[in-house]
Amino acid sequence: MHLNKLTMSKTMRLPRHTFDFSKLFMATKSFIDSHNESQIELKSKLNANHRATAEMITRLYAKQLNNALALGDSLEELPGFRTYNSSMATLKGCTVRTIMNHKKRLKSAGFITAEINHGAMGVELLISEDVFSLGKQTQNYDFSESKKSIENIKNRGEVKNFHPLVHVQQEQKNINSSVDNKERRLTTPPDDVTFGTGTKQEHHRNTSGSTNKKNRKTKGGAEILRQNQETSGSIDSETGATTNTLVSASSKFGNPGIKPKVTRQSDTPDMSFLLGLVQQFWFYAKNILYPEMILSDVENEQILNLIRISVYKNFKHRGKGTIKDYKDSQKIFEKRIDMVAKWLDRSPHRWIPVPEVYFNPNNDRNGFNKTYKWYVKQEALKAAVRNDLILQKARKEWEDYGKGNGRYKQKSRLQLFEIQKKRISQIKDENLNREYHNLIHKYLQIQHLK
Amino acid sequence: MIANIDKTNSLTKCIVYFNDGNVHTFYSLDKKHKNSKQDKALGMRRLDKMLTGTFKAKFETAIIYDNELNGAELAKYKRGVRVN
Incomplete structure (x- = not known):
């Protein structure tokens, strides 16, 4: 009896919901377009930079939600997008102040409905239901298919467990990677195996230091030199x-x-x-x-x-x-x-x-x-x-x-x-x-x- | 008043072998006041003061150890003079 039950559960197909990125981006675009059309003044319209920030938020939020779904959360009610202003700024390559300004504009446009501050734990952004809603943008996901596709990934043993805020952009930019990005993005990790993000180890690509760090160093050196010149002799x-x-x-x-x-x-x-x-x-x-x-x-x-x-x-x-x-x-x-x-x-x-x-x-x-x-x-x-x-x-x-x-x-x-x-x-x-x-x-x- | 004066809290102890054959163990007081941090050097200095002052010429040998099981020997005195 027990064996039968086990074989039954193995063969059973579990329907699963995931957020489809293409639908979400379309929804974001249409939301911003419709907002811009409704506004007469140029000042109150959202420009390309705001659009980029909104798309970044969409992408990261969808990633978080998909991860939560993969881990077995039911998501009866959509949680907010948990992030840090500084991490978004790093990802976008701008300052924290810019991110705050963009958030303000997106709030006034209605893309971000509310923001909850968690202090050291970051901020929680609630996104408009026009863009994110469980019914509209989710699609049924075949769990057994995903398992098959994971097995097809090369070097699946050597993976890095990147933070989701960090790795998404790298995946998109790294067009020379031999890893099949398309396939990986469609798959979700199975519940019983800790699989990370499926990104291949690329030691030869990770040897150089961070550019930000370098800049900071040179700035520090210049500052020290300047200070020395100012306080010469003291x-x-x-x-x-x-x-x-x-x-x-x-x-x-x-x-x-x-x-x-x-x-x-x-x-x-x-x-x-x-x-x-x-x-x-x-x-x-x-x-x-x-x-x-x-x-x-x-x-x-x-x-x-x-x-x-x-x-x-x-x-x-x-x-x-x-x-x-x-x-x-x-x-x-x-x-x-x-x-x-x-x-x-x-x-x-x-x-x-x-x-x-x-x-x-x-x-x-x-x-x-x-x-x-x-x-x-x-x-x-x-x-x-x-x-x-x-x-x-x-x-x-x-x-x-x-x-x-x-x-x-x-x-x-x-x-x-x-x-x-x-x-x-x-x-x-x-x-x-x-x-x-x-x-x-x-x-x-x-x-x-x- | 220094709270919790207890030999278990002391960081060092001193075993004194007196001339009359008695053997006594003295435990260090490592605080300046009850809320201060324990200072091992202070405790040792106080034991040193006791040996070179109060008990001078009254003991044959005195040894200061860490106050723990099989504690290391920190200082040794012979007839009122520090030898190690």
Whole structure:
């Protein structure tokens, strides 16, 4: 009995409804034509673009409905067309705003009767009954015939399961494909086999990247370049911050400023490089400041995190500094560690707290960040001493020249001035330059009085 | 008041072998306040403080382990000094 029932069910033909694309397109066309005829004003008519959007909606909606029917839904009441504005825009090759404008026009024309917004789940469009209705556009579908036709498809094992929103257009455009599109479009997958869309795997066609992605990349690169040109020279990573403050500090002592730098994308350090700097810094600091301290991995990790936040400011300006800038700032950090070590060596009563306190970003009392002031002060002092030595040398040369002695006795006064000016301009210190001019004026006045 | 102080919640434990022969296990307190995230390094630091401060010169050996079955050894102290 059971066997008989089974054979009966196998041989029985199940009538099935599907939406016929040709009928639907005809209905869409006639709907839009009749609307355009009824409208007098050109503005209220639907143009070719609107028509294309309407046809796209028709096609995708029919595809969804056919899939639902194939999966065994009864569809007593037609569900809305579920989609996303962005996916429609991608499919059509326009912006989301255009799709929204088109939808507005199609709503006013009555093609879209209502729109339900589902938030992150997309939108649901209800299409006019003149175009989509179960009775008008469906046709009976022979299930057993479809099964036969599936078996005829070449390479039916190697298939991609494209999203319906994506694959429809590809199928239509890919005229070189050896897959018989006509046959595939007519068939629907059987209920018991997961068959995908029946699109053949074409690895050789899918090797190139998405054009959109490329465009985005080039745009990003251009933007970065433009930003760099605009913010030329404002290198403001932790390094940058350090350098900037140093520049401002040194400009007090006459530095005319650093030439603007344009950061190239290739020079921008990646995160692994930056974390390597943190580790290098901690290794250096531990060897010098805490040579006998034994720490477990957990404690080391915590200290590295604290250093990253307090010393490197969590790399918040990562995109702006180059690798060279970071390496320069690393040298400055190491110098600061050396300064602390020297300070500790000067007296046995001096101490620094344990590393988790010393490198804590909230430690304003006796933290490592305070050493930055020391460093600036030291650098300023160095610059002042250097300037004094240079000016002293210049004064001596003028005095020797006045007595007819020295290295430049054969030169004219102008030549000596130019030699000295060239030497001083190489240092790029505005203050030094100014003091040198004062020196020359004083010297000339004394000579004039004599 | 730190809620749910319980040895099962601790991330590390410390077994102390005292000079008088006693053996005690101490469990770390890994939070600054009841809603804070557990910080293993903080718990270890507190145990370290206990060993090098309170129990200094009172124990022969102390070992800090991960608070789990067959937990890994994290630190070892001999007579008040960290050796590993």
